[in-house]
Amino acid sequence: MEEEVELCFPQLLNSSCKKPKRPQLQLVATFMVLSSITLLTTTLNLLVIVSISHFKQLHTPTNLLLLSLAVSDFFVGIFTSFQMLLIDGCWYLGDFMCVVYQYLSYIVTSASIGTMVMISVDRYVAICDPLRYTAKVTYRRVQLSVSVCWIFSTVLQTLLLWRNLERPGRFVSCSGECVVGIDYVSGLLDVLLSFIGPVAVIVLLYLRVFVVAASQARAMRSHVASVTLQGSVTVTVRKSEMKAARTLGVVVVVFLICLCPYFCVTLTGQDALLNPSSVAFVTCLFYFNSCLNPIIYAFLYPWFRKCLRLIVTLQILQPDSSEANVL
Template identity: 70%
Template sequence: MKTPEEAELCFPQLLNSSCSKAMRPHSVSTLIYIVLSSISLLTVTLNLLIIISISHFKQLHTPTNLLLLSLAVSDLFVGLIMFFQILLIDGCWLLGDLMCILYNVLDFISTSASVGTMVLISVDRYVAICEPLHYPNKVTQKRVQVCVCLCWICSAFFNSLLLKDNLTQPGRYNFCFGECVIVINYIAGLADLFLTFIGPVAVIIVLYMRVFMVAVSQARAMRSHVETFSLKSSVTVTAKKSEMKAARNLGVVIVVFLLCSCPYFSVALTGQDTLLNASSAAFVTVLFYFNSCLNPVIYAFFYPWFRKAIKLIVTLKILQPGSCQTNIL
C-alpha cells in the first residue's frame, strides 16, 4: 500500500527525484477535466467542419476563405494541444521530455500562425474596403496562398530558433521527473512578445480603424444617393454592402481574438505571472485557448454557407459524386 507521501508523487517509485502532484479536491479536478475535455473536443470538431467545408466546396475557394482555412487549421492544433493540458491537470507530465518539447513547439507555432493569419485577414479587409477597385488584382488566390505558406513557415522557423536550447536538449530545465518546463531567455522572450502580440495587434487595430472609418463614409454616401443610382450602380452598391458585411463579420472574429488573448499576453508583458494564483493562471490560459472554439461558433452565427455546409457534411451528402459543385452560397 502506498504511503501518503508516495501517493502525492508523480512517480511514487522515484521517491527522491519525482515531482509532487498538485493537491486539489477531487471534485475540482473532475470539473476541470470535464470543462477542458468539452472545449477541446468542440474545438477540434467545429474547426474540422470548417476545414472540410472550405476544402471541399469549390464555391468557397476564395482568397478570404483561404485565410479562414488557415485560421481553422491553427485553431484545430490548439484544440489538440488542449488534450495535453488535460494531462497536466494534476501537475504531472507522464509522456517524457521529447513529447514535452514537441507539445510546446506545436503550441508556439499554432499561436504565432493564428496571430499572423489575423493580420492577413485585416489586410484583406483593408484592401477590400479601402481599395475596392484594386482588390481583384491585389488579392488573388495565388498571392494569398503564398502569404499563408510564408506565415506558417516563418512561424515554424522563428519558434524553432526561440526554443533552440530546449530542442537540442529536451528536459534540460526540469528539476524532477514528471515536470514539463521550457525556458526562454529574456531577450528572446521580449522579441517573441513584440513579434507575436504587440506588433500584430497594433497592425490589426490600425487597419480596422481605417476600415471602420471608410465603411462609415461609404454607408453615408450610399444612403444619400440611393434614389439616384442606376441599375449598374445598384449592383456596385450591393457589392460594397457585401464587402462591408464581410468586414463586420471578420471584425467580430478579431475583436473576440483580442478579448481572449489580451489577458494572456498582458500577464507576460507586465511580468505579473508569478503573482497570479493557480486558479487565475488557469483561467487566463483557458480563455486564450477558448478563442479557438469561439471562431467556428461565430462563423455558424454569421455565415449561412457554413450552416448549409454542416448539414451536407453531417448528412454525408458530400460523399455523393459532384457534391463539390454544390451551390453553397
C-alpha cells in the same frame, strides 16, 4: 502530525515534483471545460477544413485564409487535450514529449495569429480598395503568403526553443514538470512578433476599415433620395461592406479578450503569483479563441450552413458532390 505530501512519481522520492493542492471540484470543472473546448474546436474546424477543401466553389483567396486558420486552430484543439494531462500539476510523458508538445503548440498558435493578420489585410483591401481587390489578392499570392506564414512560424519557434530541442528537460527542476525556457532577448522578440506586432496591425487596419465604412454610410444617407438602379446596387454593396465591418469588430474584440489576459500574465511573470484557478481560467480562455474562430469566420457565412447540411446528410459522398452549388 504533518500532512503527507503527494508526489508526481512516488518512486522518485528525491527528484519528483510535488502535486499542488487543488480542490477536487476545481479539477473536475477544469477537465470538463478543457474536454468541451477540445471537442468543439476540433469538430468545428474539421468541418471548415472539409467544406473548403471539398467544394470547388469555395476555392477562393479569402477561403484559403480561412482554411489555414481552421488547420492551425484544429491542431490547437488537439494540443488542448495535452493540457488536460497537467490538470493535477504533473506531466507524465517525459521531457522529450514535453518539448515536442510545447514546440508544436507554439508553432500552430503562432500560425493561427499570423493567419488572422492576413485575414485582416484581406478584408482591409476588399473594403477599402474593392476595385483593385481581384488584381491585388490572387489565389497564387495567398498561397505564397500562407506558406510563408507557416514557414516563418516554424523557423521562429525553432530558433526560440533551440536549446530546449537540443537538450529536452534542460530547464526542468524536478520529474513531473513540463517547462521550456528562453532568454530575455528571445522572449522580447517573441512578444513583438507573436503578440504586440499582430495586435497593432489588426487594430490599425480595422480602425481604417471603420473610418471607410462610416464615410460610406454618410454617403448612402446623403444620396438615398436619388437612388437609381445603379445606385441601388451600390447601396447593396455598401451595406455588405458595413456588415463585414461589424463582423470584423466582433473578431477584434474576441481576439483581444481571449489572448490579452494570457500574454499579459505570462509576459509579466504574474502566473507564479496568481492562484491556480486564475491561471486555469486564463489558459482556457486562450485556447477557447481557436474554438470561436470557426464560429465567427465561417458560421456567419450562408455557404457554410449549406456545406454543413451536405456533410451531415452524407451527400458529400455522392459523385460530383464537389461541383455542388453552395453559394
